[in-house]
Amino acid sequence: MITVKNLSKDFGAIKALQNINFTISPGDIVALLGPNGAGKSTLMRLLSGYLEPTGGEIEISGRTYASHRMQILPEIGYVPESAPLYGEMTVFEFLKFMSAVRNLPTSQTSTRIAEVSEQFELSGVLNQKCETLSKGFKRRVAIAGVLTASPRILILDEPTEGLDPNQKYGIRNFFKEYARKNIVIISTHIMEEVTSLSSRVLLLNKGKLIKDTTAAHLSELSPDNNLETAFRSITNKDK
Amino acid sequence: MQKSTTQKLQKSLIICLFSLLLLASFILINTTSGALFSGRRLDLTSDRLNTLSSRTEEIIAGITHPVHVKIYLSSQISRQNPVLAQYAQNVIRLLNRYRDKSGHLINLEILDPEPYSGIETEARDAGLQALPADGNEKLYFGAVFSDDKGRSYTIAQFTPERFSYLENDLSRAFSHITMPERKIIGIASDMPLADPGFMRAEKAKNWTFINLLAKDYKIVPISTSSAEIPNVDVLMVVATGKLPSLFIYAVDQYILRGGRLMLLVDPASEIKRRLYPGIPDEDPNFDALLDNIGLHYLSAQVIGDREQAAEAYFAVSESADAQNHSYYPWIKINARHINRQSPLTAGFDNVFVKSAGAFSLKNGDGHTVESLLSTSENALATAANLAKFGDKADVLRYMDEKGQAYSVAALSEGEYHTIFARNPLENSAYAQQILPFLTTSIAPAQIIAIADSDILDTRNWADGENISDFAKDDYNLRPTANNFDFIQRGIDFLSGNPGALNISAKKYTGSRQTIAEIFHQQEMDKRKEDYNKISSRLEENQRKLDTINIMLESNSAFGTAKTLGEIDALKNEILNEKNELRKIEYQAKSEVTRREQVIALSNTLFIPLFILLLVATVHFRLSARSRRQARRIINE
């Protein structure tokens, strides 16, 4: 369970996020929606513990980063937008490193790597260096990396970018499956993804949370019952 | 927003403050640990090169007022002479140890005597010796020790050859500053040893010990025709032949007045025959005097020793080729036969004597005698004249077993009687002008008697590539035997100058030789046979030439055409032989250079390649293991 209270983040004079409040429970797939610069990535970074908030707090299972950082982090799996890998490592080495870092017992490492490789169709590239991989593979490797230790909260910034339609389909199914017991938070501006995936939409604009609703509700706000139209009208109105 | 900016500012401020605090504690910790621990360091050198001897510590403890040490070190040295630059670091580090130990009464100042600067003039005026350098520049590396009372001491030049004596030299300089005044050493000899004119002569290179002693003492020559020893702190007599009996009377009376005497007698002085062939070679007439102080002198006999013999290059018979053989009269007295209990000889490794005489000791009434250097239990002896005039093979052939050990040097202390039944000057007018005749001691005397004069010859106790420069620069010596240490300690002891008492040289188990020197030695060893052959031929021809020249001089006659022809032929041969020697040296040198080039190049290229290969192999095996692991997962 994630509880966000009065969260705000400033970068100097820029107010990236202001006064955000929401709660997410297990079983939720939450889509963070918003135009560029709305503060989606910043919110994800705050949720993942990479950035420290300027104000407010994030509670994860009743604990805050300030007091229990090392207990919270194993529960979080965060893949940034750029899906960074260590280029000089092979995929296998990267997955092994991630599972070690995420405290997966050594006895389970091989099995778990085999599982995620199969899940994300990585078997063919296990011995390939990360830097030689295509964009789609890189993203899948990055997701597989954080999934080795099965985190309870998965935070993914634009997770399907660079994937072909088949891969997108596969990965969305995986998220749906994974979110049955866990929390999945994704940020995206692909409306189709929001519709197909999420149980909940958090619409951000200019650092503010302007809507906390479901995709279906959001679509209803537009005359043609279209999510994209609704998104445009809400965000443009705000201008 | 204002709140958050304030928060951030506060955070920055805290970090800055904390950093400053850390910086302050860094300074505090290091200055404190520096003050506490800089005097106490582990000395990791196997020969404790960075540790000062207890004698030095005593000298430092004796420093009660500030001593200023100005080290003149040309900055160009590091570029032009890396060996010296390396040594300079050693010297400065050791001086720092002195300073730390002295409670900072010693002030060190390092000055760079740049060419044509005021500092250069100052250095030159203080007596520093310049080193040869590129172009017109002069490089300096020496030190001037001085105090507020105007006393000063100069080390004209520090040279790496003196490495093992560095502490000795520095301590000597400090003790000199704290010492009241220079004592006077009188030197009398039948050889022109301490004559003011002789120092300029080429022969001076054999008598370096005088230059070295002159650093600490005032040396005055004393004529052997005097009937009374003037007021000196120590009298040194080197008697290789007969001395006027009046002089013996003077020495006798000097002893009875509580004199301090170092007496060197020699039945067969090799150095005298080499340097002064013109001086008549008669047996020394000191027997009675020596007998009187408890030393029975084996008159007209030269001692030999199988066990401690050094090697000489000669032919055992006319038909045989010359080569190295043990030559018994050349004795390298080793630690087993050096008196370890006496402060005069403790810690010595070896003392080299050549064709020495021998003493047997007997304690007498009122005085004690102690042997300092001796032969092994089974000494040999032969007639002094044979050793003087015969060839080496004959000397070896006619050496007799003596079946006992003899002393080569001894210390006699106490009171004595005169050896003269009556005053030999009794009825002369001269008797009135000198001190009255004594029959017994009025004060206890100290006498060190040594039965060899060759012990003094620089060639017998030091070497170095530039042996010909010894006269110019006696500081360059690299001692091979403790001969000079023995003389110096003896003089220090007799002059009652324990402040300057010798600190024994550091023994260095790590090699003090450079690799180039070792290679050169190896190459020369390969060519030893040829080299020795030619150099003995050269020596032979040189001797022949000298003999002809002396003959010509002493007969003051003109040479006949035949002798002139002979001289020319000899000169030609000598020239050829010198060229041949030079050629051998050149060959050795170019071989050394070739070896050095090969080693340098192969190391510079192969060590990196070898290590890279090694690391790459390990890396490859590890990544192959990881690849195998991955493959296993794929297959499963």
Next chain:
Amino acid sequence: MLKQTYLIFQKEFCSFFRTRLAYFILGIYLFLSMFCTFYLGLYFDVVNANLFSFFYFQVNILMLLIPALTMRLWADEYKTGSIELLLTQPLSCTALVIGKFLSAWGICLLLLVGTIPLWFFTSRFLTTDNLNILGSYFGCFLISGCMCAVGCMVSAFNKSPIVAYLASVLLLILIIVVNYNFVFDALNFPGSLIIRFTQSLNFFYHQSTVLNGQVGLDNIIYYISITVFALWLNRITIEYKRG
């Protein structure tokens, strides 16, 4: 914490080899060391029982190469964005800082070990002063630790490895060359006790004793304090950048 440090150490240490940087540095270091020893250090012509020719240039060579080793440790993470990945893993910042530092120091150890053939080689020609040489190696190791810590710290300030390299070299030169005695020389301050205090802040003073067979507690404290100071700044920088 220990396990985390080891994981980071292992990752970074291996990555030096995976990126071939270790080979590059090792090759250059060994070549430079040997070249300086034999051609500039007059290996054959100076007394080398304590490998003087070799150790004489070590500080300068290490000063140029260690920043190349440390330049990308943090700068690259910031440049590629992998810092986000790293800092959102259950790893403490201290473990990250120490792990990365140790990996660079480990490479330094490898560099120094790589020169041991020279020691064996020299001992074939002459009697080497082994304890002295061992002490000098220890000194070099401590010095390289300081340099690694400073390099890591500078790397954390920068996104560009090149800037990190140049800045580290500059900072190291500053640390090594500055003689703090000048403060008191300038003031014409008499008293050798002051020198005794300030000399303990001079890098060269410690270097010249440690590399010549004299090791004291003050030397070790000096090097450790520089290292700790730099690593602490490194940690602060990482934390500060997280906002």
